[in-house]
Amino acid sequence: ETGVTQSPTHLIKTRGQQVTLRCSSQSGHNTVSWYQQALGQGPQFIFQYYREEENGRGNFPPRFSGLQFPNYSSELNVNALELDDSALYLCASSFEAPGANVLTFGAGSRLTVL
Amino acid sequence: AQSVTQLDSQVPVFEEAPVELRCNYSSSVSVYLFWYVQYPNQGLQLLLKYLSGSTLVKGINGFEAEFNKSQTSFHLRKPSVHISDTAEYFCAVSVRSGSEKLVFGKGTKLTVNP
Numbered sequence: 001e002t003g004v005t006q007s008p009t010h011l012i013k014t015r016g017q018q019v020t021l022r023c024s025s026q027s028g029h030n031t032v033s034w035y036q037q038a039l040g041q042g043p044q045f046i047f048q049y050y051r052e053e054e055n056g057r058g059n060f061p062p063r064f065s066g067l068q069f070p071n072y073s074s075e076l077n078v079n080a081l082e083l084d085d086s087a088l089y090l091c092a093s094s095f096e097a098p099g100a101n102v103l104t105f106g107a108g109s110r111l112t113v114l
Numbered sequence: 115a116q117s118v119t120q121l122d123s124q125v126p127v128f129e130e131a132p133v134e135l136r137c138n139y140s141s142s143v144s145v146y147l148f149w150y151v152q153y154p155n156q157g158l159q160l161l162l163k164y165l166s167g168s169t170l171v172k173g174i175n176g177f178e179a180e181f182n183k184s185q186t187s188f189h190l191r192k193p194s195v196h197i198s199d200t201a202e203y204f205c206a207v208s209v210r211s212g213s214e215k216l217v218f219g220k221g222t223k224l225t226v227n228p
Contacts, residue, residue, distance in 0.1 A: 004157075033215070042118075042204050042218030043158070056215055090157055103216065105150075105157035 004106035006091050012112045018079045021109045023091030025072040031055070032074045033103060034066060035090040043090055049074060078111075086113045116141040116207050120219035128227050129197055135190040135222045137205030145207040147188045148216065149179055152202045161203075164188065175199070200226045 005024045013019050025032050031050045035043035045058035049068035063079040072093070078085055088110050092103035121136040139145065146165050150158040162173025169181040179190045188205060202223050206216040 035216075040220075042206075042220045043216070045215045045217070048215065058215070092158075102160055102163065103158075105159070107155070107157040 004091055004093050004104050006089075006106040006109050008109055009107070010110045010112075012114060013081050014114050015081055015083060017081050017113075018077065019081060019111060021076040021078075021089050021091075021111070023074045023076070023093075023106060025074065025091075025093035026104050027072065029072060029093035029095050029104070031094045032068055032072075033092045033094075034074075034076045035092065036060075037088040037090060037108070038084075039087070046076070046089075081113045083113050086111060116145060116209060116217045118205050118207055118217055118219035120203075120205055120222050122222050123220065124223045124225070126225045126227060127195055130194050132193050133191065133195050133199075133224065135203050135205075135224065137188045137190065137219060139186050139188065139205070139207045141186075141207060141209065143209050145209055147179075147181060148206045148208070149173065149177070149188070149190050150204045150206060150218075152204065152221075154201075158204065161190070195224075195226045197226050197228060199224060 007022050033048040034046040037043040046060050047057040048055050052068045065077045068074040088108040090108045092105045094103050117140045119138045127133050148163045149161040152158050161177050162171045164171045164181045172178045177192050202221045204221045205219045208216050
């Protein structure tokens with residue numbers, strides 16, 4: 001198992017800019033989820049991708065978008081950055097099968113918006 | 115909709131003392147329950163999960179949790195903590211629909227003092 005890797009680990013952007021965060025899922029995992037963790041809060045579900053299609057979305061505006069690729073990698077894109085987008089963004093992968101699926105989380109990308 | 119309440123934001127304890135981190139949830143449907151741990155500057159690591167069956171669940175690092183359906187609780191316990199257990203602990207639920215969307219509590223910061 002290679003685990004879930006995310007890049008970059010830290011980045012700083014200014015308000016109004018766009019950002020792309022990347023995630024490499026654990027080998028064999030066909031589902032990826034993204035979570036936003038603001039300082040002092042629990043993670044909040046942004047969306048999930050299964051077999052390259054969006055398969056569930058949380059309460060986030062359309063300027064948050066994603067892609068999943070056949071090689072298990074994925075991206076989170078955020079347009080028109082706002083100060084409140086400053087957070088740790090966590091990627092998690094799993095293999096969808098009947099029943100509960102345990103998510104494997106990456107270490108996250110910490111985004112600071114100035 | 116589901117919600118999770120972690121009743122204590124911070125729990126300080128001395129090394130080798132027992133600890134209980136409290137978690138209550140709200141849901142109109144059956145749920146799966148999870149506890150995750152987050153060490154500084156790291157992602158989330160699964161401690162344990164309740165899917166079905168025995169209400170007492172044992173996890174890694176000596177932690178255990180008990181599912182109480184009537185009280186809608188899933189409290190985490192450890193009989194003797196170590197300095198290395200200092201971390202943020204998150205309780206989470208997901209519905210039994212095959213969806214992997216996790217709803218997290220706000221977390222409990224456990225600090226183990228010598």
